[in-house]
Amino acid sequence: MSDDSIPTTLAGRLRTLIAGLSVGDRLPSSRDLVREHGVSPVTVTRAIALLASEGLVVTRPGSGTYVAARRGTGGGFGGAENPGGAVFSGDTAWQTVALTDRAVDTRPVTDALGPPPPGTLLLDGGYLHRSLQPTRALAAALARAARRPDAWDRTPTSGLEPLRAVFARGVGGGVQPEDVLITAGGQNALSMAFRAIAAPGAPVLVESPTYSGAVAAARAAGLRPLPVPIDDQGLRPDLLAEAFARSGARLMYCQPTYQNPTGVVLAPERRRRVVEVARAAGAFIVEDDFARLLGHGTPVPPPLVAEDRDGTVVSLTSLSKPGAPSLRIGALVARGPVMERMRAVRQVDDFFVTRPLQETAVELTSAPGWARHLRALSAALRERCVTLAAALEAEIPEWRVSRLPSGGLHLWARLGPGEDDAVLAAAARRHGVSVSPGNRYFAAEPPAPFLRLGFAAVADRTELREAVRRLAAARREVMG
Structure with missing residues (x-):
């Protein structure tokens, strides 16, 4: 029996056990399972992890592993917690066939x-713990924003001009407010850029390792992420050029500043070369500049987009990381037809980002407390x-x-x-x-x-x- 099959076999036995238990019942301890089934602690750990991923059990630190609530037994707007509501009991098996080519893989995130x-x-x-968030400043900014007479009016598709100006100043390099598109956070910006630039089925080059949410967003857009290794100075331009040549990719995603997960900063001597390699390949770079405001006191180079003169770089950033998770305000920075394409995506997606939150972001970032x-x-x-x-x-x-x-x-x-x-x-x-x-x-x-x-x-x-x-x-x- 292979090493992988042993945990699977144990998980099967435990499923049989769980079928005869009630929600909340405690499973035997890891020590008891080792003794009863003659397996190692590692095998027990893997089997429990498999059952947890299936939603069959939950683990409680210092207490044990328990049978989870069966899916579909919760409350909501109907059912046991809402006796007056209708209980859905139809056959949805047909949806499995209808959705075959529309899968969204959320496992990376x-x-x-x-x-x-x-x-x-x-x-x-x-994200930041609440103790690190500017909660008082956020509350004050929200209150000031709510008092504006036009707080609930529609905003332009690109976003409020004062907020676009804030992001433009943060980038520097001659970036103007018209080069900025306001988004509902960084993940939304990433999804929009992928869908606007590349067609389903196209390859996208990514750092290896890279932000798992980028891999998920690329695959959701129908793209094929292809890894390019990094070292302690970031992306290697030689390997990047080879990857472009071999794959024919016209899109690359990277995090030049405080890369997630490694923390690497792309070396100054490589920054210009990386952009040159992409330009030579006729490709776009999606620069994820999510962490620029999360420095530990050491100066960092400007964003790639600040020194880009050919429209090669599409840069994204967000206030959610340095502010608070629900401050879902981000921005895309780009020049040329690609910006018009991304504005079109914003237009058909949801027209614009909610105005009260944009006004709050303007108030927050314009105050001395920021x-x-x-x-x-x-x-x-x-x-x-x-x-x-x-x-x-x-x-x-x-x-x-x-x-x-x-x-x-x-x-x-x-x-x-x-x-x-x-x-x-x-x-x-x-x-x-x-x-x-x-x-x-x-x-x-x-x-x-x-x-x-x-x-x-x-x-x-x-x-x-x-x-x-x-x-x-x-x-x-x-x-x-």
Whole structure:
């Protein structure tokens, strides 16, 4: 029997067990399952992770694994929690056939283990903890925006001119407000750019590793992500040129500043060369500049689009990361017909981004408190980054963090020989800490096991240290 089939076999046995249990019943402990079925702790971990991904069980740190609520038994507008509503009981099997060619793969951006239970320390978060958000400034900005007499009027498709001017100034390099299109956050900008530039079935070059949400958005647009390796200085122009030549791609996605997940900054001597390579291939670069306002105090080069004179670069950015998750305001920056194409996509998608939120963003970024917030955030992120790295060195010296990033929200840790990132993530969840397996950041096979570990989504540095202690305990369980 292969190593992969043993957890699958155990999962099948546990499905039979679960079928005879009720929602909320506790499954036997990992120790009992090891003894009863004669398997290793790693096999049990993999089997439980498989069942959790199917929605059959939930794990509760320090308590155990429990039978999950059956799908379709919840409340909503009808059913048990709404007796007056109609209960749908039709046969939807026909939809499986009708939707065959319309699949949207959300696996790169969803947690296979399900939502973390209360009390879980989040090392997999991609946004700021509430303690780091400018909540008072946001509340004040929202209140001022709501008092505007035209707060609920329609906005131009491109967005409010004052907000476009804010983003244009942030880019520099002669970018004007007319070169900016307001979007509903960075992910929306990414999806719009992919659909506007490339046709379904076309290849798109991506860094390897890369932001998992970009892979998901590309595939949802019908594109084929093709990986281009990076090193400690970012994209290699020689490999990029080869990838363009071999694939015929006319689109490349990259994050030159504080790359997610590695934190790498594209070296200054490579920046111009990367744009030249794309220009020679007749291709666009989609530059994801999501982290420019998440620096740790070290100056960074300007965005690629600021020095682009041929319309090769389409740049996107967002206020959601340095502000708050629900501040869904982003921007696309481009010149030439590609901007008209993206405006057309915005027009047919949803006409415009809601005006009250745009007005709030103008109020927030125009107030003196915004600059103070960014300075305080920079210092806090630097402290947290150092704290997480030191805790890992003390608790799990076998893992290698090759560099401390000079910005961003994450560390990229390479695991030791024989370790499995998915298995470790499942074990970590049982110990009350949530981490991101590295395999989701690769468009092809990963070269080694990694974890992306965030330092911004927990309350403080004390929680960071506790999270690493829990992670070390999970690793000891897995390693035996």
